[in-house]
Amino acid sequence: MGDLAERLTALDERIAGAARSAGRDPAELTRIVVTKFHPSTLVEELYALGVRDVGENRQQEFSEKARATAGLEGLRWHFIGQVQTNKARAVRSAASVVHSVDRGRLADALDAAAEPGDAVLDVLLQVNLTDDPARGGVAPADLEALAEHAAARRTLRVRGVMAVAPLDEAAAAAFERLRGYADTVRSVVPDAHWISAGMTADFAEAITAGATHLRIGSAITGPRPARG
């Protein structure tokens, strides 16, 4: 726990420093701790340290941890991985935000998964910053149409964009493109101002490019345990 608290504090100081260097207020930033491959006890430790925003990228692990931590009041789960349409209900039922809406059919499935009394679900449109369709995300050319489609789903609220930096390009340049794609979405949904970008290796570049939501794993949690 001591080490975890230290890593969290150190990371938050680095985030605040990067924000100030970029002329931004650190208070505009939401730092999401990505807990993938770590047990739900880590989520409990993070919660005790004041963390309220946590993220997972695989549905089964997400559902298990969300169930195990259901008693932690005010904890918000961010789903940041690819979603199969047949898992839309499982994702919707436990997520506060889905960062990875990348196709109209997924927006439809998440919308159809709403049950009476469910809150409107915040969603981000994931944009592919590479030419490789396997990396996930909508191609930039299709983003505007996806924004229109998702914005028309009554139980979804489009809040902005999300992306992962390419492996073969400087993150700063890729995140500048993302800033432009965020403008594209705002041309459809004017108050969709969230930009989810930046991981352990590139959060400073993301902050410079206007990110509002950072998804940080290993800098806080330490190295991930080997996948089972």
Ligand SMILES: *Cc1c(COP(=O)(O)O)cnc(C)c1O
């Ligand atoms: C794992 C993951 C992160 C966090 O990565 P780190 O490099 O550990 O900070 C962020 N975003 C997504 C989509 C991820 O899958």
